Every structure is written in C-alpha cells, then in structure tokens.
Amino acid sequence: MILKPKQHExxxxxxxRTRDRLISRLHDRGIRNKQVxxxxxVTPRHLFVDEALASRAYEDTALPIGHKQTISQPYVVACMTxxxxxxxxxxxxxxxxxxxxxxxxxxxxxxxxxxxxxxIEALYQQARKRAMQLGLRNIQFKLSDGSWGWESYAxxxxxxxTAASDEIPSAxxxxxxxxxxxxxxxGQPSGAQDLLLLHKNGNQVEQENLGSVSFVPLVQGNVFT
Ligand code: SAH
Numbered sequence: 219m220i221l222k223p224k225q226h227e228x229x230x231x232x233x234x235r236t237r238d239r240l241i242s243r244l245h246d247r248g249i250r251n252k253q254v255x256x257x258x259x260v261t262p263r264h265l266f267v268d269e270a271l272a273s274r275a276y277e278d279t280a281l282p283i284g285h286k287q288t289i290s291q292p293y294v295v296a297c298m299t300x301x302x303x304x305x306x307x308x309x310x311x312x313x314x315x316x317x318x319x320x321x322x323x324x325x326x327x328x329x330x331x332x333x334x335x336x337x338i339e340a341l342y343q344q345a346r347k348r349a350m351q352l353g354l355r356n357i358q359f360k361l362s363d364g365s366w367g368w369e370s371y372a373x374x375x376x377x378x379x380t381a382a383s384d385e386i387p388s389a390x391x392x393x394x395x396x397x398x399x400x401x402x403x404x405g406q407p408s409g410a411q412d413l414l415l416l417h418k419n420g421n422q423v424e425q426e427n428l429g430s431v432s433f434v435p436l437v438q439g440n441v442f443t
Contacts, residue, residue: 314364319345
C-alpha cells in the first residue's frame with residue numbers, strides 16, 4: 219500500500235517541525251548518537267498510536283495503545299537504542315514486547331534484521347500490518363511469550379526488552395552473542411524500575427544501571443489471543 223502524503227508527512231501537530239522539536243529535546247536530554255536521533259526523526263510515531271492520540275505523538279511521553287499497554291516514551295526508546303548500539307554495527311536484534319511496533323521500526327533503520335515477539339495477538343497483528351504499510355521489510359514478528367527469546371534466530375547481537383521483569387529471563391542471556399548487549403527494565407512492575415544494560419563478555423556478564431524507568435510488566439506464560 220502507498221501511504222497518502224497527508225498520512226505520511228503529517229500535518230499540524232504531526233508536521234516535520236513538531237517532530238524536529240522532539241528530536242532537539244532528546245538531544246538536550248543527552249541523546250548524542252546522530253544515527254539514533256535521525257532514526258527517531260524519520261519514524262512517524264503518529265502512525266503507531268490511535269488517530270485520536272496522533273496530535274500527542276511527538277510529545278516526549280508514553281501513550282496508551284489499548285490492552286492496558288503503552289507505546290514507550292521517545293526518550294526511553296532513544297536511550298535503549300543508543301545503549302545497544304554502543305557495540306557498533308549490529309546484525310541481528312531481538313525485541314521482547316512489540317507493542318505498537320514503534321521501537322522495532324526505529325531499530326529497523328539502524329540494524330540489519332529485527333526479530334520482535336509479542337504475547338497479545340491484536341497488538342502483534344496491528345504491528346505487522348503497520349510495518350508492511352511502511353515498507354519495513356527487515357522486521358520479523360512472532361506471537362509468543364518472549365521471555366523464552368526466539369531460539370531459531372539466536373544468537374543476537376543485542377536484545378531489547380520493553381517490559382519490566384523482577385529478574386532477567388535466562389534464555390535472553392543465553393541467546394545473546396558473545397560481546398552482545400541486552401537492555402531491560404528490572405524491578406517491581408508497578409514501581410520504579412532500573413534500566414539495566416548487560417554486556418556479555420565470554421562467560422562474564424557486566425552490568426550497568428542506566429537510570430530509573432517505568433514500564434508495563436513482562437507477563438510470562440500463556441499468550442493472549
Ligand atoms: N516496544 C513497544 C512498547 C511496548 S509495551 C512499543 O514500541 O510500542 C510492552 C509490550 O510487551 C506490550 O505490548 C506487552 O503485551 C508485551 N509483553 C509483555 N510481556 C510479554 C512477554 N512475556 N512476551 C512478549 N511480549 C510481552
């Protein structure tokens with residue numbers, strides 16, 4: 219499908235100017251990786267939320283996407299993306315928690331292949347459809363409990379978990395390539411969580427705390443269809 223110019227470029231609150239304002243804000247908040255800033259600049263966030271919320275799409279806030287889930291705050295998306303890109307060029311990246319598909323879309327412009335797993339069927343379907351409409355062909359989607367990772371394409375150069383867990387699922391560390399990076403919010407689902415960056419180095423895993431965040435919980439077990 220070819221997107222109508224109005225939808226693609228946006229008007230008013232979704233115009234390029236509004237979008238550029240968000241990018242300056244992210245820069246001011248400390249995001250310095252130019253490729254990451256550019257990826258956020260060209261990703262039309264207003265197409266990843268309900269039309270009724272499109273006018274708020276370029277505010278630096280999380281927004282509801284239905285099913286009690288949220289599209290992450292742009293600053294947090296930028297932080298997580300910047301953190302995993304520290305390792306240089308990435309070939310394969312696994313995302314756990316597709317949600318709207320926005321984080322996957324940002325990653326798709328920066329890495330060779332993105333594999334993303336979601337447990338709510340309606341969100342999985344919608345995100346796939348969006349990626350197709352936007353011509354993002356290097357993203358593969360799966361309906362599953364992502365705490366088991368996605369074994370068939372492992373190992374991954376990076377893993378990005380966009381839902382909070384009180385512990386790091388061991389399958390995700392196992393499926394990380396040597397020298398790979400994993401970013402995940404760890405802590406109580408309803409409280410403040412720490413955004414942790416893990417770096418796998420042979421048998422060792424180094425850990426860095428990137429700061430406090432607030433994510434919806436990583437729900438393990440059955441898939442919701
Ligand atoms: N990355 C998303 C943000 C999604 S919010 C975006 O850019 O919009 C977190 C998502 O994780 C929700 O859609 C939720 O359904 C999903 N999720 C929670 N637990 C999960 C699990 N165990 N496996 C896969 N997805 C999960």
